[in-house]
Every structure is written in structure tokens, then in C-alpha cells.
Amino acid sequence: MSAVTEVQNTTTEALAALVDGGDGALVTLVAGETRVAAHRAVLAAASPVFAAMFAHDMLEASCGQVSIDDVEGPVLRLLVAYTYTLQAPQLPDTAAQLLSAADKYGLSALKAACERQLISQLAVETAAATAVTAVRHSCPDATRAAVAFIKDHLQVMATRGWADAVLEYPQEVIEVSSMLGEPPAEARNLSDEERGRRLREAAKEGAVEEVRALLAAGADVGARGGAGGTALHWAAWRGHAAVVRLLLSAASDPNARNQGGLTPLHLAARWGHAEAAAALLQAGADRGVRTNSGNTPLDIARRYNHQEIVRMLTQS
Numbered sequence: 001m002s003a004v005t006e007v008q009n010t011t012t013e014a015l016a017a018l019v020d021g022g023d024g025a026l027v028t029l030v031a032g033e034t035r036v037a038a039h040r041a042v043l044a045a046a047s048p049v050f051a052a053m054f055a056h057d058m059l060e061a062s063c064g065q066v067s068i069d070d071v072e073g074p075v076l077r078l079l080v081a082y083t084y085t086l087q088a089p090q091l092p093d094t095a096a097q098l099l100s101a102a103d104k105y106g107l108s109a110l111k112a113a114c115e116r117q118l119i120s121q122l123a124v125e126t127a128a129a130t131a132v133t134a135v136r137h138s139c140p141d142a143t144r145a146a147v148a149f150i151k152d153h154l155q156v157m158a159t160r161g162w163a164d165a166v167l168e169y170p171q172e173v174i175e176v177s178s179m180l181g182e183p184p185a186e187a188r189n190l191s192d193e194e195r196g197r198r199l200r201e202a203a204k205e206g207a208v209e210e211v212r213a214l215l216a217a218g219a220d221v222g223a224r225g226g227a228g229g230t231a232l233h234w235a236a237w238r239g240h241a242a243v244v245r246l247l248l249s250a251a252s253d254p255n256a257r258n259q260g261g262l263t264p265l266h267l268a269a270r271w272g273h274a275e276a277a278a279a280l281l282q283a284g285a286d287r288g289v290r291t292n293s294g295n296t297p298l299d300i301a302r303r304y305n306h307q308e309i310v311r312m313l314t315q316s
Helices: 002-018 040-046 046-057 073-085 092-104 109-119 127-136 142-154 154-160 160-168 170-179 192-203 206-217 231-238 241-249 264-269 274-282 297-302 307-315
Strands: 026-031 034-039 064-068
Touching: 002 073, 026 040, 026 073, 026 170, 034 040, 040 046, 040 073, 040 297, 046 154, 092 109, 092 127, 092 206, 109 127, 109 142, 127 142, 127 154, 127 160, 127 170, 127 307, 142 170, 154 160, 154 206, 154 241, 154 264, 160 241, 160 274, 170 206, 170 241, 192 206, 206 241, 231 264, 231 274, 241 274, 264 274, 264 297, 264 307, 274 307, 297 307
Parallel strands: 026 064
Antiparallel strands: 026 034
């Protein structure tokens, strides 16, 4: 018997149990300002989480009201509607949020339907978010599809979606990055010092694939060259925003200082690389740090009249 058929049969029994269920048959689910009344029997039949909640007579449930955390009102309505109809809505904008809720409440068939929706709507701007969602909620098909898509569209790493993922879910991005490909044997066999040197060179040239391979082979993002610069310094200096984001996703320090006291943000400000500067700021770069000569990134951006970066650095 399939999982869907089993749920359908159980739900049929639950609907029959609603007759003369009494006042206690209903429970109100609350998400923010949204309140949705539903039958306990239907919720319990569809969701093992709700079933356990009602079986153990949790305080909220016994009072006739349950607060649903981390689920927005519209998604809660879709979730409850599914428990009655067993029909997954075809709403691309809510697929990721609904998948998360389905995972939380054990609605495996709904989760699988949302996973298929996410795969069908993969795009450059959304691939990073899809990959993170897939990893966070153990969706192997969506994970494989997202990783394959990113391999074929490396510009994903230059999108705002990738930057947001790096900032909000760094561990998941590291996991996704590690799945983008095994490091070549040559990279694995290099000494630590040589991997660090090649990482700085690849960052300088904006070679995203080589940077990724070296990181996967264990290159130290904190390794420094002769002037004390890291790979992130080089990427910021040259304005290679995709490399900046990739290095940040591998826990590169946005506030590392070279021998002159310059951070990567100082270098992005000096050369007017706004996209790289934005990625650094999102990753926690300190806009107030001073060089050995006493200059902040804002001082440098003003000196060289890079107005877009000045605006970034003066925003509260």
C-alpha cells in the first residue's frame, strides 16, 4: 500500500469520526494574526506530529488552541487545506515554505510534491535558496538537481540569492559547495603551502572553479602571501564578487588585515567594486576598522569618489 493510499484510508476514517464529535472536535491553529479552525481527527490522521500532540493532551491542544511557530499565515492555511483534500497546491511562490512546514509536521506526500515543484522551477536567482532548502530538509532529489543546476550555471554564485544564503545559512552553503565536485587528484596531492598559494592566485584571477576545487581539497582560506594578504584580499581587490562570496561561504575572515592594516573591504572601496563590498558587508565586514595610516573604508571610498560604496558605508 502506498503512503498516499494509506493516508487517504486513514483520513476517510477520521472524517467518519467527525459525526457527533462534540465541541472538543475542533482546535484553532494560530500563526501570527492568522487563526484557522480544524478538526483534530483530520489533522491527526494526516500528521503524526499532530497525532502525538493530541494523544498526549499537550497544554495548548487541551485548551483548544495551538500556536504554530515558523509558519506564515497563508502557508498554514495551505497546510490545513492539504490535510482535508490531500491535494498539494501548485503555488511556486510558497513551495519552499510549504515544504518546510510539511517536513516539520510529517506530511511526507506533501513534502515530496513541494520538492518536485522546487526542482521544476530552478532558476539562476533561486538556485541557491533551493539548494539550501533541500539540504536543510533532507530532500535528496532536490539537492542533486540544485547542485547539478549550479554546476551548469556558475553565475548563481554571483547572485544576491547566493549572498543571502551565505549570510543566513553558511553551513548549508559549505555543504552545497562541497557537493559541486570532487577536487582533482592534483589538488589533493599538493602541500598545504602550495594549495594556499594557488588559492590566492586563483582568487586574483577570478577562477571560480579552481577556487572551489582548492577549497574542496582543503586549502586554507586564511593562508597569507608575502604582504600578508589572503585570497579574500585578492578577490576583493580585483572585484571578483563570485569568488568573494565563495570564499566567505568557506569561512574566510572578512576582517583579516594585511601588513598595511587593510581589510578586503578597504580594497573593494579603493577600487570601486560595489558588488564585492556589498558581499563583504553582508558577511559582517567591519566598516569602522582603520588601516595603519588611520583610514576607514569610507575614507578611502570618499577619496576616490566611489559614490555607490560611500552610500553603502553610510547606511545605518
